[in-house]
Amino acid sequence: MIAMTDRAGAGTAAEDDLYPPPDWAARRTAPGTRALLTFAALAALLVAGRLWVAPEVGGRALDAWTTIFVAICVQALPFLVFGVALSAAITAFVPPGVWNRLLPRRPGLAVPVAGAAGAVLPGCECASVPVASGLMARGVAPAAALTFLLAAPAINPIVLIATAVAFPGQPEMVLGRFGASLLVAVLAGWAWLLFGRGEWLKIPARPHAEAGRRWEAFRQAMRHDIMHAGGFLVVGGVAAATINVVVPAEWVTGIAGIPWAAVLTLAVLAVLMSICSEADAFVAASLSQFSPTAKLTFLVVGPMVDLKLIALQTGFFGRRFAVRFIPLTFALAVGVSSLVGWVLL
Amino acid sequence: MGAVVTKSAQNLLLITLGAATLWITVATDEYLNYVKPWFRWALIAAAVAVVVLGAAGLRREWHDADDHDDHGHDDHGHHGPRVAWLLCLPALGIFLIAPPALGSFTADRNSTRTAAPPAPDEGYGALRPTGGPLAMTISEFIGRSFEAQTGDPGTLRGIPVQLSGFAAPRPQGEGWYLTRLRMACCAGDAIPMRVIVHGAARPKTDTWVSVVGTWMPPTAGAPVTGVHEVRAQHTRPIKKPKNQYE
Numbered sequence: 001m002i003a004m005t006d007r008a009g010a011g012t013a014a015e016d017d018l019y020p021p022p023d024w025a026a027r028r029t030a031p032g033t034r035a036l037l038t039f040a041a042l043a044a045l046l047v048a049g050r051l052w053v054a055p056e057v058g059g060r061a062l063d064a065w066t067t068i069f070v071a072i073c074v075q076a077l078p079f080l081v082f083g084v085a086l087s088a089a090i091t092a093f094v095p096p097g098v099w100n101r102l103l104p105r106r107p108g109l110a111v112p113v114a115g116a117a118g119a120v121l122p123g124c125e126c127a128s129v130p131v132a133s134g135l136m137a138r139g140v141a142p143a144a145a146l147t148f149l150l151a152a153p154a155i156n157p158i159v160l161i162a163t164a165v166a167f168p169g170q171p172e173m174v175l176g177r178f179g180a181s182l183l184v185a186v187l188a189g190w191a192w193l194l195f196g197r198g199e200w201l202k203i204p205a206r207p208h209a210e211a212g213r214r215w216e217a218f219r220q221a222m223r224h225d226i227m228h229a230g231g232f233l234v235v236g237g238v239a240a241a242t243i244n245v246v247v248p249a250e251w252v253t254g255i256a257g258i259p260w261a262a263v264l265t266l267a268v269l270a271v272l273m274s275i276c277s278e279a280d281a282f283v284a285a286s287l288s289q290f291s292p293t294a295k296l297t298f299l300v301v302g303p304m305v306d307l308k309l310i311a312l313q314t315g316f317f318g319r320r321f322a323v324r325f326i327p328l329t330f331a332l333a334v335g336v337s338s339l340v341g342w343v344l345l
Numbered sequence: 346m347g348a349v350v351t352k353s354a355q356n357l358l359l360i361t362l363g364a365a366t367l368w369i370t371v372a373t374d375e376y377l378n379y380v381k382p383w384f385r386w387a388l389i390a391a392a393v394a395v396v397v398l399g400a401a402g403l404r405r406e407w408h409d410a411d412d413h414d415d416h417g418h419d420d421h422g423h424h425g426p427r428v429a430w431l432l433c434l435p436a437l438g439i440f441l442i443a444p445p446a447l448g449s450f451t452a453d454r455n456s457t458r459t460a461a462p463p464a465p466d467e468g469y470g471a472l473r474p475t476g477g478p479l480a481m482t483i484s485e486f487i488g489r490s491f492e493a494q495t496g497d498p499g500t501l502r503g504i505p506v507q508l509s510g511f512a513a514p515r516p517q518g519e520g521w522y523l524t525r526l527r528m529a530c531c532a533g534d535a536i537p538m539r540v541i542v543h544g545a546a547r548p549k550t551d552t553w554v555s556v557v558g559t560w561m562p563p564t565a566g567a568p569v570t571g572v573h574e575v576r577a578q579h580t581r582p583i584k585k586p587k588n589q590y591e
Contacts (some may be wrong), residue, residue, distance in 0.1 A: 039357050043364075046440040054443040062453050066444035071379035071532035073435040077366060078384075078391035085394065166530045220403075224399060224425065227355055230362070231428030234435065240533060249454055256372075286533030288455075 002199040057111035061245055067239035072286060076233055076279030083278040084229060087127040088221035090208075094215045099135050111189035114144040115182050118151025123278055125153035125303050127225055129312040136203045143196065147189030150329065153277040154181035154303040163299065166281035172293065172344055173299075180300045180340040184332045191328060202318035229276035232308055236275035240283045252289050258281035262294040263341075267334050277303035291343025300337040305330045350425035353406060358432045359399030365436035366392035375439070377588045378446040380531045426440060445588035448551045452524045452537035466527035468492065471500065478505035478557045481590050483525040485539045490540075490560055490573040501560040508540060508575065509555040509583055512548040520574070521547040523556055527591040557570035557585045 102117065103110045132149035136142050153159065155178050167173040243252060256262045266287065275283055280302045284295045305326055314322040350358070369375040370388045401478070438444065469489050472479060476521075486508055493501040510525040520543040526535040543561065548554050558577040 010558075036357060038353070039360065040356065046361075046365075046436065049441040050443065053441050060448070060450040062442065063444045064447055064454075065446050066438045066442045067378060067449075068533045070435055071446060074366065074369070074376065074379045074388065075384070075531035075533070077362075077395075078387040081391040083392050121484045166534075168529050219398065219401060223355055223359065226359065226395070227350065227425035227429035227432070228400075231426060231431045234431035235428065244533065245454070260498075279561060282531055282533060285530055288534055288536065311425070 004343065031238075043297045049058045053335065056215070063240045065245040068286065070235045072237040072240055072279075073233060073280050074165075075282045076237075076276075079158060079162040079278040080226065080229055080233060080276055083156075083276075084127075084222050084225040085184055087131075088218050088225060088295060089303075090121060091127060091131060091216040091221050097138075099140055100138060103140060103144055107143050107193055108190070110141050110144035111147045112186050113146040113192060114140075115151040115186045115189065118153075118185065119155045119157075119178070121152055121156060125229075127221070128152045129145065129309065129316050133203070134199075138185055141193075142198075142201055142203070143189045143193035146192055146325070147185045150185035150188055150304050151182060154185065156277075159277045159281075159303070162278055163281040166285040170292075174338075176296050176340050177299045178314050178339045179344075180187050180296065180333075183335070183340070184304065184329070184336045186299060187332050188325075188329050188334070192325070194325075200320045200324060202316075202319070226268065228308070229278070231275055232274040232306075233279045235237045236273040236279065236283050239269070239273050242285050249289075256289040256291065256294070259291065259293070262290050263297045263334065263338055264293040266290055266298040266331070267301045269328070270298045273302070273307050274306035274308045275302055291341075292345040293338060296341045296345060297334060297337040301330065350429045351426060352402065352425075355425045355429065356399040356402035356406070358429060359395050359402070361436050362432055363392040363394075363396035363399065365439045366395070369439060374587055375443075377590075378444065378532065381528065381590075382588060423465055447526050447532055447535050448511055449524065451535060452522070452526060452539065455535070455537055460556040462492055472504055474504060478507040480509075483508055483510055483523065483540055484520060484559075484591050486540060486575070487538055487573050493560065493572075494563055498562050502562060503519055505557060505559055505578065506575070507557045509553065509586070510539075511551050511553050511589075513539070513550055514540065514547065519543060523554065523575075525591045526589070532590075537588065541572065541574040542580070543574060543576050545580045548580065548582065553583050553585050554580050556580045 018108045103113055128149045131152070132145040135145040135148065158176060160174050163174045163177055164171070255265050266284075272278070272284065273280075280299060287295060287298070290298075310322060310326055311324065317325075366388055369379070370385050371391065376388060380556065388519055389514055469485065469492060472489075486506060489501050493499075508523055513522040513524050515521050518541075520541045522539040523542050524537050524539040526532075527538050528535045541547045542556055542558070544558070545556070556577050558575040561574040561576050563572075
């Protein structure tokens with residue numbers, strides 16, 4: 001699923017270090033021809049399906065499930081595409097030295113600045129792990145890079161706009177998400193600064209894309225992120241549609257009725273669903289039986305701890321890092337968002 | 346499905362995803378089954394971006410194939426994560442199942458979701474009788490009914506109104522539900538808005554009807570329960586509207 005762990009073979013082109021490792025040798029049939037044939041077959045399948053399968057399919061539950069599933073995917077798509085485009089542009093076009101110039105020298109001070117930088121720089125969480133690793137490789141204090149890693153996907157402008165769209169008329173949800181996420185990111189950074197040890201963290205050395213190949217790097221970064229984030233978005237859509245249609249309504253309302261159980265359930269769901277932060281607000285909004293605080297927890301935990309991030313962080317920074325940092329982040333995220341939700345929502 | 350996602354497959358997935366999105370926004374109006382009308386343009390822009398990205402990738406592969414036909418090197422080959430195959434599912438859902446807008450199934454399931462009366466901040470203005478029945482959305486009717494139940498019943502009593510929605514049976518009690526789903530953002534968060542109709546035969550479930558009738562005040566002494574009722578003068582079947590949500 002995650003190809004970041006076996007990166008040993010990478011080393012030819014500069015972009016290799018950012019994205020999954022090179023293939024073993026490609027098959028020699030012209031890829032264009034193969035692609036065209038596959039596409040033709042797929043298009044034929046879809047047309048045939050629409051003509052002969054769709055009229056036969058009519059279960060009310062299946063229809064409702066599919067409508068909700070497609071709706072969540074469709075609603076999230078533009079946010080996903082434009083978020084990924086911006087984050088790919090930053091990966092490909094912002095020179096590495098900029099980060100060192102922007103961040104204060106003192107790590108204790110660099111942590112909140114890195115957190116605030118997350119508010120202006122869009123980054124999908126899949127992109128934020130390699131970006132943070134690149135920051136460390138370029139001499140940024142690990143604690144500050146980790147704060148950026150947590151903050152960037154959670155509080156960037158695209159995510160906040162998506163949250164505002166998903167919760168119309170509830171600006172406190174956007175505010176709560178922003179405040180709680182920033183707080184968790186900064187606290188986690190400071191905690192790492194105080195208690196973290198250098199040997200827990202594996203800092204990979206990485207070259208940067210050469211100037212001439214930046215467009216190519218942009219295109220590849222964007223495609224890779226859409227594949228990654230889009231795949232997990234579909235997982236989230238499936239889960240949300242299932243909760244909406246298949247899981248008995250009494251169970252959901254039963255759990256949603258117990259405050260602490262609701263918060264923990266959505267926190268765990270956020271980890272399991274691994275939805276991209278640009279898209280998770282729509283899933284949260286569809287869980288309408290749950291309390292606003294539980295939804296806020298979902299929105300704060302999701303961009304910071306989820307299955308794909310656990311895999312990516314383990315791959316980039318090593319297991320010894322992941323087993324310490326991930327529980328720390330999860331506990332902070334649940335605690336802070338319950339508190340913020342209690343005060344604000 | 347277990348195969349690795351080669352570059353060609355990734356590009357094709359992108360094009361398929363974009364094409365499916367263009368299908369529901371440009372070729373048809375199916376996007377109205379899923380999202381709010383204003384979202385169309387964002388969808389078209391995203392679909393075009395995704396198609397261009399996929400097409401650029403394919404073009405690149407073509408070039409590489411021409412250039413290196415008989416050399417063995419392939420330095421662009423990147424597998425995508427396997428989870429990327431799932432991107433097929435939305436396209437398959439759109440084309441193979443062609444799901445309609447949500448109907449009585451969801452309305453019935455989500456009936457426990459409490460819908461706050463959707464009144465605007467400044468409240469509803471007074472109704473101006475025009476001689477005929479006043480057409481309004483079910484949300485507005487519920488909001489006005491709530492105002493009348495908690496405040497001055499005179500604002501709604503005896504005024505003929507016209508509501509439209511789909512019919513759904515009422516498991517207990519008399520009458521049937523006239524329902525419309527209201528979405529905040531996409532179909533995933535749809536909440537049923539429903540009014541109990543008295544005094545008319547129940548149409549078949551999920552058929553669209555227009556009801557002309559008057560508001561029924563709650564029986565004296567009964568607590569305000571969030572139940573809103575209308576006494577029908579007449580009902581007639583109507584065509585399914587293009588946008589079935591409120």
